[in-house]
Amino acid sequence: MRHKEHTQTSGSKTEPMTETVPHAVMLDYPTEGEVITSASYTFRISAPKNGDKIEVSINQGEWLPCRQEGGYWWYDWSGYEPGEYQIRARMHAADGKMKLTMLRRFDVKTRA
Numbered sequence: 665m666r667h668k669e670h671t672q673t674s675g676s677k678t679e680p681m682t683e684t685v686p687h688a689v690m691l692d693y694p695t696e697g698e699v700i701t702s703a704s705y706t707f708r709i710s711a712p713k714n715g716d717k718i719e720v721s722i723n724q725g726e727w728l729p730c731r732q733e734g735g736y737w738w739y740d741w742s743g744y745e746p747g748e749y750q751i752r753a754r755m756h757a758a759d760g761k762m763k764l765t766m767l768r769r770f771d772v773k774t775r776a
Contacts, residue, residue, distance in 0.1 A: 688712065688763040689755040692736070694770040701773055704742035707751065709765075711737055715755040722751050746772050 692708040694700065709718050709730060718737040719727040730737040730753075737753075749770055755763045 689715065689718065689753055689765055691751060691753050691765050691768050694751070694768065696768055696770070698770045699773055700770060701775070703774060704740065707739040707741060707753075709737040709739075709753045711755050714758045715763075716758055717756040718753060719756075720751055720753045723749055724752075727754065744772055744774075746774050 689709065689711045692710055694705070694707065707720055707730075709720070711718055715737075718730040718732070720730060720739045721727050722741070728739060730739045732738075749772060750767045751770070752767050753765045757763060
């Protein structure tokens with residue numbers, strides 16, 4: 665399944681082309697429906713080599729930069745509360761396009 669948002673010009677504003685392509689950039693962890701019980705968690709993202717920058721957004725919040733190491737991209741997360749969450753990753757490709765993952769849902773159940 666592909667979802668594309670083409671470059672649009674509205675008045676003087678031009679927006680970049682964005683594609684939602686499940687296999688171009690992929691959230692490896694957390695898995696769909698995973699329950700996180702630890703005080704910190706590291707998200708892992710797989711992306712093709714033409715990815716210049718990977719970011720994640722948790723609960724549709726701001727985009728947070730990931731670090732690249734060992735062939736993957738990582739985001740270290742901590743300071744969260746118990747609850748239901750969703751995450752999405754995006755890749756800035758060398759050709760200027762952005763590629764998005766599908767939303768991934770997971771839960772946090774930490775002990776007090």
